[in-house]
Amino acid sequence: MLRTQSLQFSYQDSKNETLSFPDITIGPKQGLLILGPSGVGKTTLLHLLAGLLPAQSGDIFVANTHLNTLSRKQLDKFRGQHIGLIFQRSYFIKSLSLIENLSLRERISKTKNDRYRKEQLIMQLGLSDLQNKKVYELSEGQQQRLSIALGVIHKPKILLADEPTSNLDDVNCEKVISLLKKEAEICKSNLVIITHDQRVKSHFDNHIIL
Amino acid sequence: MLSISLATCILQIKNQLNQHLEINIKPFDMVIGAKGSPLQLVLSSVLHIDNPTGNILLKDALKISKNPMVKEVIPVSYGDNYKGYRILGTYDTYLKQYEAKLHEGKLFEKSFEVVLGSYAAQKLNLQLGSTLVSAHGLADNTLETHDEKPFTVVGILEPTGSVIDHLIITNLESIWEVHEHGDEKEHLEEHTEEHDDHEKHENEHDEEHDHHEQHEDEREITSLLVKFRNPLATLQLSRYINEQTSMQAALPKFEIERLMEFLGIGFQAINSIALIILIVAGLSIFINLIKTVRERKQELALLRTYGASSIQLLQLVFFEALFLSVFGFLLGWLLGRFGAWLLSFFTQDLYGYSFEFSLPDNRELLILFLVTLTTFLAAIIASLSIFKLNVSKTISNA
Known part of the structure; x- marks a missing residue:
């Protein structure tokens, strides 16, 4: 469940330019593709949805929670428990192993340490043999799959992915999209993908073009 | 870390040195000896690291003991060594002053019976019943030995942590008796340089004979250690001795304080170097932490997206700081102790100051x-x- 209403945002350093976003409404388990060329504020929208940026005006409801009314700390907590983020580039804690990154994610978001869930997840993503490797030892494809794992480990209500396919060839693009869809389905979460990549279009019924 | 080790090492050495000095000088309020440098007198007679100033007559020295303010006097006499360890002739009350207890054997009762300090016994590898032949002077030499009068070990002391551990202790008479021979031999050598062996032997016999008739009154000691009933007497009596007699009085506490003042400049210099290093270390820790935060900005931001609050990130940085400082301190401290311990090998051999491991003060x-x-x-x-x-x-501008 995700709903936005007359969302507006402007960066402090560009005073004149205010980004206005179309209203979004998606029901349970629905997916959404937000398409648009570079520089129209796709990532900004994603960060607004994740509560990483405060909206200037307008309302965001994620799973019936009004994000605008939450305090900074509540927002952190809410994000940790109910929002999964997958970034354009993979970010990890470099000094930790694959499995430790996942455990850390669980600990910080205060979701329970579920070994079965972790094993299941890395099996689905084909990372089982690599769980004790340090993240910098992984290939790019493996890193991307780990990003997905980190995005869904806590079974978020909404999974936000920022350009998950931009650096991938067609074959891998297909794989990643189907993985994302599969995981979202397992977690019963809304999958929101933001991209300029036209290849993804065919996989989603719901489109918004910025 | 290094600065901590340096600072703790210096502190440690300084403390141990002070402690040792304190233990060693504590039993005595005043030393009376021949005229000369008072510091030298204290160093030689109390701490046993310098050469004596000369000898004084026992009867002169004992006059002091008649003063009602004097609680106890202990004459000491030395001038010989065994393999570099000093042989000290004194009363057995000397041992009591340092609260020395016998580890085995008994105290000396007759002449030529000696009691060994624990460290000396261990280093010289001597047991009860061993005999040793003293050599003239305070430094190890095998040229001028008193072969004809060997000492027998009758007792070995328990470690006291004081100067006694490094001494070979006997009664005054032994020193006199050995010294008679020592003197005579020296005397002899001077006189007989041009003479042949035969004449030398004759000469020796004559002189030995003379010496046996030496009068009790001419007995000499190196110095007299004095303990007062009343500390107020110290100044009064020392002034009297210095002005009215041919002897001098030195106050160990005062002289050691003076010595520490000299050394203090050195310690201060090292201390301030350590302090500067400490400040620099603090700065580098500071810069490092800032660098860490900057370098790991992405990781910290990532943790935020995982739902960590700013406070949690703050805790993270603080834990790291705490870990750095405590771990650094521990390592530095251990290294400092290790350094002091290494140094103690030198001081032990040179001055008899052993290092004892102690917890942080x-x-x-x-x-x-x-x-x-x-x-x-x-x-x-x-x-x-x-x-x-x-x-x-x-996150977006990687």
Whole structure:
């Protein structure tokens, strides 16, 4: 469940330019593709949805929670428990192993340490043999799959992915999209993908073009 | 870390040195000896590291003991060594002053019976019943030995941590008797340089004969250790001795304080170097923490997207700071102890000051406190940027 209403945002350093976003409404388990060329504020929208940026005006409801009314700390907590983020580039804690990154994610978001869930997840993503490797030892494809794992480990209500396919060839693009869809389905979460990549279009019924 | 080890090492050495000096000089309020440098007198007669100033007549010295303010006098006489360890002739009350207890055997009762300090016994590898032949002078030499009068070990003392551990102790008479021979031999050698062996032997016999008739009154001692009933007497009596007699009186406490003042400049210099290093170390910790926060901006931002609050990130940085300072202190402290321990090998052989391992004292804990404080200050400043961390920007502009 995700709903936005007359969302507006402007960066402090560009005073004149205010980004206005179309209203979004998606029901349970629905997916959404937000398409648009570079520089129209796709990532900004994603960060607004994740509560990483405060909206200037307008309302965001994620799973019936009004994000605008939450305090900074509540927002952190809410994000940790109910929002999964997958970034354009993979970010990890470099000094930790694959499995430790996942455990850390669980600990910080205060979701329970579920070994079965972790094993299941890395099996689905084909990372089982690599769980004790340090993240910098992984290939790019493996890193991307780990990003997905980190995005869904806590079974978020909404999974936000920022350009998950931009650096991938067609074959891998297909794989990643189907993985994302599969995981979202397992977690019963809304999958929101933001991209300029036209290849993804065919996989989603719901489109918004910025 | 290095600065901590340096600082604790210096502190440790200084403390141990002070402690040893304190133990060694504590039993005696005043030393009376021949005229000369008072510091030398104290160093030689109390700490046993310098050469004596000369001898004084026992009967002159004992006059002092008649003064009602004097609680106890202990004459000491020395001038010989065995393999570099000093042989000290004195009363058995000397041992009581240092609270020395016998580890085995008995105290000396007759002449030429000796009691060994624990360290000396161990180093010289002597047991009860062993005999040793003293050599003239205070430094190890095998040229002028008193072969004809060997000493027998009758007792070995328990370690006291004081100067006694390094001494070979006997009664006064033994020293006199050996010395008669020593003197005579020296005397002899001077006179007989041009003579042949035969004449030398004749000469020796004559002189030996003379010496046996030496009068009790001419007995000499090196110095007299004095303990007062009343500390007020110290100044009064020392002035009297210095002005009215041919002897001099030195106050160990005063002289050692003077010595520490000289040494103090050295210690101060090292201390200030350590302090400067400490400050530099603090700065580097500070810079490191800021660097860490900056370098790991992305990781910190990532943790925020995982739902960590700013406070949690702050805790992270503070834990790191705490870990750095405590771990650094521990390592540095251990290294400092190790350094002091290494140095103690030299001091043990040279001055008889052994090193004892001790837990951190108050001043070292103060260093720990200061280090932790510095690191925390650094952490506070470094963590200011955590509150300003723009997660969105950091994540999107990799």
